[in-house]
Amino acid sequence: MRLHDHLVEERDGAVVVLRIDREEALGALSRSLVETLGEHLDRLHGDPGIRVLVLTGTGRGFVAGADIGEYDRVTPAAFDEYQRLSRRTFSALERLPQFTIAAVNGYALGGGMELALCCDLIMASERAKFGLPEVKLGLIPGGGGTQRLARAAGIRFAKEATVTGRFYRPEQLRGRGVVSAVCPPEELMPTVMRLAQTIAANAPLAVRAAKRIVDLGADVPLEVGLGLEQQALSDLYRSRDAAEGIAAFIEKRDPKFTGD
Secondary structure: OEEEOOEEEEEEOOEEEEEEOOHHHOOOEOHHHHHHHHHHHHHHHOOOOOOEEEEEOEOOEEEOOEOHHHHOOOOHHHHHHHHHHHHHHHHHHHOOOOEEEEEEOOEEEOHHHHHHHOOOEEEEEOOOEEEOHHHHHOOOOOOOHHHHHHHHHOHHHHHHHHHHOOEEOHHHHHOOOOOOEEEOHHHHHHHHHHHHHHHHHOOHHHHHHHHHHHHHHOOOOHHHHHHHHHHHHHHHHOOHHHHHHHHHHHHOOOOOOOOO
């Protein structure tokens, strides 16, 4: 289903794939695309039928940053409004209760790398390239690059990436814990979809709780995080899915999770 001239949605059971489809511009983000993406993410947030979201691109580009042509000769007020819109969209992706995977097929630069960093996992083609080159335009990242990269790979690497504007191969970022897996180009989407279906087959309440508690625990002291974990576990034990999972294990059959 086409949601925008440059955004396509495909569904496979409980997995939804959102594909940036702007190959001629390597997936560059226009204002209207960012707006449409944010609105659709808001709709997906409340969709219990979706358990995993995969974000990918088309051809040589995942997302090669913002559409810089839209920066030219705009007023500072209009520029600031676009940055606020981008922040809302990126935060909507990060706050989705569903598990999210960035399938980075090509260039992930500027806003593209920032979008990937909003996802729970990043899996990349061997041909992918990552970078935050805004400094070459006299700017800095505005979609969370300075903050999310520092949290994912450490402060010193985030400083290096943002002040040099260098491009990085996926294997370099895998070694820093940013990229989870690197695949030959033709194997990227099949590999991502197998993982997505594996996650979607698990108890959805448990998957959402695990994602939420890991995220919350990263910003609190250990003892507070342990308390959050135990409370979430206690809540899950009272769910129908937990009863079904335990019964299925004892009866040696596949569980049928409903998200209750």
